[in-house]
Amino acid sequence: MSGELLYEVRDHVAYVTLNRPKALNSISHDLDVELEQKWIEIDANPDIWVAVLSAAGDRAFCAGADISGGTGAHSSRLALGGGLTGIGGPLRVLKKPLIAVVHGYALGGGFELAMCADLIIAADNAQFGLPEVKAGIIGESGVMHRAIRQLPHHVAMALILTGERMSAADAERYGLVNEVVPFAELQQTAEKWAAKLTVASPLAQQAAKEAVLSRLGGSLETALATKYEPIEAYFHTEDVKEGRLAFQEKRLPTWSGR
Known part of the structure; x- marks a missing residue:
């Protein structure tokens, strides 16, 4: 550098x-x-x-x-x-x-x-x-x-x-x-x-950011009708499993970003 x-x-x-x-x-x-x-x-x-x-x-x-x-x-x-x-x-x-x-x-x-x-x-x-x-x-x-x-x-x-x-x-x-x-x-x-x-799930944040910014210039109707691949992919991550488990065990989640 x-x-x-x-x-x-x-x-x-x-x-x-x-x-x-x-x-x-x-x-x-x-x-x-x-x-x-x-x-x-x-x-x-x-x-x-x-x-x-x-x-x-x-x-x-x-x-x-x-x-x-x-x-x-x-x-x-x-x-x-x-x-x-x-x-x-x-x-x-x-x-x-x-x-x-x-x-x-x-x-x-x-x-x-x-x-x-x-x-x-x-x-x-x-x-x-x-x-x-x-x-x-x-x-x-x-x-x-x-x-x-x-x-x-x-x-x-x-x-x-x-x-x-x-x-x-x-x-x-x-x-x-x-x-x-x-x-x-x-x-x-x-x-x-x-x-x-x-504190939040990093993968959830990234999926949310991509979703809102990718449709920022369009209509609300288009945004609501869109299927977002990063959000779909997020449901298969370790962070989703950890979030559910932490909720069941009444503890703070430990995110891995994976």
């Missing part, structure tokens, strides 16, 4: 940390490649049930793509954030639940990277924004398409058209983030949410 990405797995949780604080944790080519590799590893490892994405330093979660290297900085086309965002490259939807832990600036592609998560925990100093129009720049901006789907229409359009930032308090008010806490409590709060997620 280049040192631009920190990675640790403990208690079934993969902690992924952007480590370019001097560059506001912007995504360089090397970091992009490393993120892609980690998402693949997280999805493939049955002992990892939850992923937590955070960033080093105290100024920024992520200021978007690092364009200091010129037009070739993202020649890999893996897409900003290692394929999670899909900007100019393949869109990767992580199978496991993903928590974004946001502090300071979350701008442009960094804002989108946060919106790729299933849960967002924000420090009270977090600021979300789409500064492209103020700089006279607009491109394959997936962040706009996510913002218009995850925020009230006029709130999203104001961000897109003015380039102004949204505070953590407003993000919570509009339902964009799950919880806002003081910066000093951010990591502890993220670990608390990760622990909440690991």
Whole structure:
């Protein structure tokens, strides 16, 4: 690893940390490649049930793509954030639940990277924004398409058209983030949410996530009429047997993720 990405797995949780604080944790080519590799590893490892994405330093979660290297900085086309965002490259939807832990600036592609998560925990100093129009720049901006789907229409359009930032308090008010806490409590709060997620069956979570996201853009009628293969497959797993046995024995289940 280049040192631009920190990675640790403990208690079934993969902690992924952007480590370019001097560059506001912007995504360089090397970091992009490393993120892609980690998402693949997280999805493939049955002992990892939850992923937590955070960033080093105290100024920024992520200021978007690092364009200091010129037009070739993202020649890999893996897409900003290692394929999670899909900007100019393949869109990767992580199978496991993903928590974004946001502090300071979350701008442009960094804002989108946060919106790729299933849960967002924000420090009270977090600021979300789409500064492209103020700089006279607009491109394959997936962040706009996510913002218009995850925020009230006029709130999203104001961000897109003015380039102004949204505070953590407003993000919570509009339902964009799950919880806002003081910066000093951010990591502890993220670990608390990760622990909440690991109480549930990881395979049930993954099946549920795939089901709801795969039909998010369609009608309710279509979603209700669909047979979901991951849910069907889940009924034949060891976790289902363990859940039933734990209920009968009146104890907490011990999940295996298999």
